[in-house]
Amino acid sequence: MRDVTGAGFVARCWSAGDGLYKERWLCNDQAMKKNSRNRLTPRQVSLFPGDGLFDKIARAVCRAGTLPRKELHEAWEVARRVRRRYRGGRVVDMACGHGLLAHIMLILDDRSESAVAVDTKVPSNAPILSEALVACWPRLKNRIVYTESPLQEITVLPDDIIVSVHACGALTDAIIDKAIEQHARVAVLPCCHDLKVSPTDGLDGWMDKTLAVDTIRAVRLGSKGYRVVTQKIPDDITPKNRLLMGEYTGHNVNGSGS
Numbered sequence: 001m002r003d004v005t006g007a008g009f010v011a012r013c014w015s016a017g018d019g020l021y022k023e024r025w026l027c028n029d030q031a032m033k034k035n036s037r038n039r040l041t042p043r044q045v046s047l048f049p050g051d052g053l054f055d056k057i058a059r060a061v062c063r064a065g066t067l068p069r070k071e072l073h074e075a076w077e078v079a080r081r082v083r084r085r086y087r088g089g090r091v092v093d094m095a096c097g098h099g100l101l102a103h104i105m106l107i108l109d110d111r112s113e114s115a116v117a118v119d120t121k122v123p124s125n126a127p128i129l130s131e132a133l134v135a136c137w138p139r140l141k142n143r144i145v146y147t148e149s150p151l152q153e154i155t156v157l158p159d160d161i162i163v164s165v166h167a168c169g170a171l172t173d174a175i176i177d178k179a180i181e182q183h184a185r186v187a188v189l190p191c192c193h194d195l196k197v198s199p200t201d202g203l204d205g206w207m208d209k210t211l212a213v214d215t216i217r218a219v220r221l222g223s224k225g226y227r228v229v230t231q232k233i234p235d236d237i238t239p240k241n242r243l244l245m246g247e248y249t250g251h252n253v254n255g256s257g258s
């Protein structure tokens with residue numbers, strides 16, 4: 001018998017002890033995993049019963065029925081770490097997919113008046129997700145704009161916060177470059193690494209090639225006058241979990257002006 005919540009199964013089991021058939025809850029492990037690529041749908045609302053902000057966002061995402069579970073956790077974990085450090089400013093969610101990150105960034109800090117969610121191909125059901133979130137947070141109405149464009153063509157402003165989850169390969173480098181041009185704050189969770197394009201600067205003899213690429217990205221930000229912060233989001237959500245954040249201070253890592 002399938003459970004209506006979609007979170008697991010209710011099975012009829014023979015109980016040897018008292019000779020009765022009993023109903024037993026069998027948890028569907030995959031449904032509970034944070035790295036699940038299964039789409040959250042209204043049937044999973046009951047997996048998130050809490051009063052906290054994460055559960056409230058998760059229920060809205062379930063009602064929209066548009067996103068894999070892992071994308072919910074990725075966007076949440078990135079947004080809350082970024083917001084602990086960087087407040088206010090226009091949010092620019094680069095390679096945004098459905099744009100959940102842009103929405104959570106505004107939910108977490110109302111001092112950011114607006115967000116732009118940029119992708120070359122915004123998924124056709126992205127507005128459904130946005131409407132579900134705006135229904136829960138009406139103050140977001142008309143403050144998040146989807147822009148279908150290559151991110152290379154977006155004008156970044158110095159007060160912006162540039163964020164991006166899993167921009168593929170060298171797209172992450174292009175995002176960092178856009179931020180550096182304007183000394184804007186930046187936070188990226190890199191995805192797959194294109195080792196033909198993104199430099200390792202010879203560090204791959206000592207460390208994993210992809211770590212070398214991300215290390216060079218961090219060092220580059222530092223050399224351009226950024227105070228760099230490196231963190232990880234939990235690896236039970238994604239193995240591509242290195243979060244690189246930077247805020248321009250005008251001093252390079254050696255302390256001299258830049």
Ligand SMILES: C[S@@+](CC[C@H](N)C(=O)[O-])C[C@H]1O[C@@H](n2cnc3c(N)ncnc32)[C@H](O)[C@@H]1O
Nearest residue numbers: 071095096097119120121149150151165166168
């Ligand atoms: C792996 S998906 C990540 C989507 C979303 N940030 C997420 O975490 O689910 C990469 C996205 O980059 C977009 N993309 C690829 N090239 C792009 C470009 N030049 N400018 C903007 N977006 C681009 C793709 O359309 C795709 O939606």
